[in-house]
Amino acid sequence: MSITSDELNFLILRYLQESGFQHSAFVFGHESVVINSGVDGSNVPPGALISFIQKGLQYCEIERHVREDGTEIDCEEPFELLAPHI
Amino acid sequence: MSITSDELNFLILRYLQESGFQHSAFVFGHESVVINSGVDGSNVPPGALISFIQKGLQYCEIERHVREDGTEIDCEEPFELLAPHI
Amino acid sequence: MSITSDELNFLILRYLQESGFQHSAFVFGHESVVINSGVDGSNVPPGALISFIQKGLQYCEIERHVREDGTEIDCEEPFELLAPHI
Amino acid sequence: MSITSDELNFLILRYLQESGFQHSAFVFGHESVVINSGVDGSNVPPGALISFIQKGLQYCEIERHVREDGTEIDCEEPFELLAPHI
Missing domain, CATH: 1.20.960.30 (Mitochondrial Import Receptor Subunit Tom20; Chain A)
Structure with missing residues (x-):
């Protein structure tokens, strides 16, 4: 992949x-x-780049807020593309 | 987000x-x-775009291969950025 | 000038x-x-660049084919923009 | 030409x-x-474009200041590339 x-x-x-x-x-x-x-881009839908990056950002957010045992970390801070998340 | x-x-x-x-x-x-x-890009690490897209691709792969009950779908097909996944 | x-x-x-x-x-x-x-380009006519270069080329041709005493040098060779004139 | x-x-x-x-x-x-x-640009000297345009401008100046009988029109006005000459 x-x-x-x-x-x-x-x-x-x-x-x-x-x-x-x-x-x-x-x-x-x-x-x-x-x-x-x-x-061959014939199967690439419009907006593909943005869509991948949005999912990548979601992935990062999950990584940051889920503990190894599967429980979630409570967090009210906004999660942003270019700023570090505290 | x-x-x-x-x-x-x-x-x-x-x-x-x-x-x-x-x-x-x-x-x-x-x-x-x-x-x-x-x-403000001062905190953006090198390779950020590629890194987000790679995570976005991983996210898509997980979406496609995990059932609602949490069990995994067996799949040997390669998962690629631009090709549809069958 | x-x-x-x-x-x-x-x-x-x-x-x-x-x-x-x-x-x-x-x-x-x-x-x-x-x-x-x-x-201020309000007075510059269309095609100004080409027109100046064409006149510059004519000028070169005259320089090459008129003797100091004003008489003309006979020449059948084409006079071209990028090739040396023999 | x-x-x-x-x-x-x-x-x-x-x-x-x-x-x-x-x-x-x-x-x-x-x-x-x-x-x-x-x-074939092998014979084109450096600065060729500027040189042609400068000669084109000289040509224009001569055209403007020489009468048909060969006598010169007296003129103190500067002759410029982009401004009309009065």
Whole structure:
């Protein structure tokens, strides 16, 4: 279950295109050469990058708040993408 | 636990910079205006984008292979980022 | 009668825009910072860059084919922008 | 003595490279496809674009200040690239 850089770059290119970052998409497509990588994106749904990151964040939150014995740690602090969680 | 587009764009910019995609990083920085967004990235570790996506993929795998009663579904198929899982 | 780099960059930016090189125009506008240079382009006609270069090429051709006493050097060779003229 | 767009684009690409506009050069190289155009630039001297434009500007100045009978029009006004000459 590892991720190749071609796969990751493909997800990013899709995000740039879907978000209207047309200049970035053009440049990244050429610089990453992901267009020629042979990645088959026909089954990748819209918003895939955001969706994976959201699930990744949920995963982190669970990791932080579940004890080894399965009980939950009570926590009122918001869990955020870029800030450390205390 | 939601993700803002500024946060997401910050993670992507970091990835582009860390991966040596200097032209894409320049263009995306200007096009997304993420540089001016006031995101505080001082606590964001290297490789953050990849790490979140990997955890997101793990999350998806667990979702697919654990039944509601907590038992696991046996499955030998590889679980991949861009391909549908049968 | 000297040319500043801001003036030159302005002509190039116009050329990129007029020729449909939208990604290059976006990137060059930011990288050259010509947008903030205060150049007043309101009187610059379309095609200005090409027009100047064509006249520059004509100037070179005249330089090469007119003797100091004003008489013309006979020459059938084509005069080209990028190739040396023999 | 006409100029092709491949030739012009080649001169611009050279200018971008020589002037340190590396991101613009990357993007323009791909967007104009001038790299694949087969233009032979081996004889193009550094600063060629600026040099042509300067000569073009001189040409314009002469056109404006020489009468049909060859006599010169007296003029103290500076002759500039982007401003109309009165």
